[in-house]
Amino acid sequence: MSSDAAPDPFTDPLAFGQRMQVLRTRRGMSRPVLAGLVGRSSSWVKQVEYGRLQTPKLTMILRIAEALRVRDLSELTGQESMPTDLFIGPGHRRLPAVAAVINAFPLTASREAPPAEHLRARLAAAWAARHSAPNHRDVIGTLLPDFIRDAQAAARQAASAPERRAAQAVLAEVYSLAQFFLAYQPESALLWRVAERGMVAAQESEDPHAIGVAAWLLAQAHRDAGPEHFDAADAVTMETIRYLDALLPDGSDDVLAIAGALRFEAGYTAARRGDTGAAWGHWDRARRMAWRLPESYYHPVTSFSRAIMGAHAVTVAVELHAGGESVRQAAAADAVTIPSRPRRARHRIEEARGYQLDGQPEAALATLDKAFDAAPETIRYNGYARRIVLEETEARSPERRRRAADLAVRIGILAA
Template identity: 40%
Template structure:
């Protein structure tokens, strides 16, 4: 499709989307529904309050609008590989190899006990949550831990084998988190599927619940299968007995939180808030001081995800209000604190408050550099801020751009 004469060459991405939508005769609710987003999302894109989306959603948007040449949408705002391409961790090839290497020998070798494997998995999760360079540290452990859990699951029997499968599922969760926001989407799906298979083979409802939580991340980040991921979360929740023990209640609450985030992603505010209320009730029943040792579910996590939920619903005011009132310091995870600070920055970005955005991005980087380095909101946001004309934030924005390796 050639460039239309009614679209100035200097038009922004949002202006081009609006004119293409009007030419196609689509309302904002219709366009949002066709690309799996809300009418508010379309409004924020068209007004410039949201950045150009990542390539998969950009392609879907162009297809719905009947645009063959992406340049008709992007105009002068060309896609930059440095900002929109997923960064790759140095150890990614080694982790890839560990996931795609199959061990046929060693059946006679004595496997580690289920207790030993469980202890190693706990230590790995502590490293993930407790260090700002968590990806680097966990990448060192993953290959051997995967191999040893797989060996134990093949050779142990009975209850010990089921416990080894639970350890294997939790290790695949770590691998999935390591791979997230890197150029290996097929391996993210692979680890999610393998963790669910291991959990089901273990016949352990708690392990299935954790696998369902992480599979929800896979589908939600890909913008796919909203109904399927809510159904998966609720079926896994039905396996639990939340009145029996804190472990069940925490995972039951976590799965309702997953449903809330899924509904928010597609703009269904009423359903999102209804499921968030159920997660909130579970956190209240567990008490203010509770946080799951590696899933981190608890009062702080539910409150923090209210920021994400409202930001996805394009409700910047409530998102900022949630960010203002939460104290992330007690949360026992540097990676999660950093992530929720990034989500707070995203909420302020919807309001165009650049000073707050840069401040929160820097705080997130100080909490966990690798969380920010591999975050797909942070990279384009820093690139945009570093090339802007706001002298008040220039130094901090350039500092972050240098640390993240994006153009300034």
């Protein structure tokens, strides 16, 4: 190894600042960018990295961990005796069964494929169950093993080219369902596997809606991998938007909705970059697309609809670290109109982030309680919610510490 190579922060007992520098460098993030994300100066970041300042308090450590997308807090602190997952939640009890099916390599026709209409009905029922269940991962995890096997069999056993394309469209969406189950679990390789398989199946299907859904999820996987993957997320998003735009004049509501969902994803990534103009520009175009849909329409995969645009506005403001604007958008959004329980919980978490940015920690905790009531599994696997709760367990106010500790126990961060 050359003398100027970045050291591995997990082989030697490095100081906090050294670990922060190594992780920042690996994420391709400059000091000014990290400083902006945590509300400090680039000089402060440099002094921490060089050990000229003491290790920050837990509140700041959690914000640094969030900015660097650190999955386990011990990666940053070096304290292996107290591992704390942030952006990767606990492994679900149904994960081994789902993983076994994804990792399998079926070559023989050992099971007869169900009729295509049967698979489509199961798919509609699965999405409906996901949106209505508070423990949605448990519901999906129960369905996925047999569903993946049956959808794979249908694609292999199709007797004609049109049947094969239709089966591939269903298979692509089953993989999309699997991505919702796998997200933020400690098996990132599985997530990428189904994302790529979903994209291949969608392309084989030649179905615009299936292609749009697969691209929507693939772009999210790239973005969540960190700033160094934002360009890849944009490439997937914009290429698919160009493909779908040509089809919109004669397209269905579902095609319009997935195009609108992708347009918002472009804004989401722009907000992560800190590009305010592009972020709100994409959001506004997505909003206009949403208003072309029927008032009662709700996309079963992405939740794109008129009802979701207020929640999307909160997300843009939060990702831009605009606390006051986040709170203003939260007041304008109507969470009750979001029919999906996990999506409603996700919106509550985004609201809580806005309150935290705006210096309203009591409101943030109260909003996270609402998220837990809507869908406990959503908050249990959400890194932003976990960070806020952990931060508030160190609050000066005894009442806030008590409320935060109670919520931390309920979502599994602290033992009862």
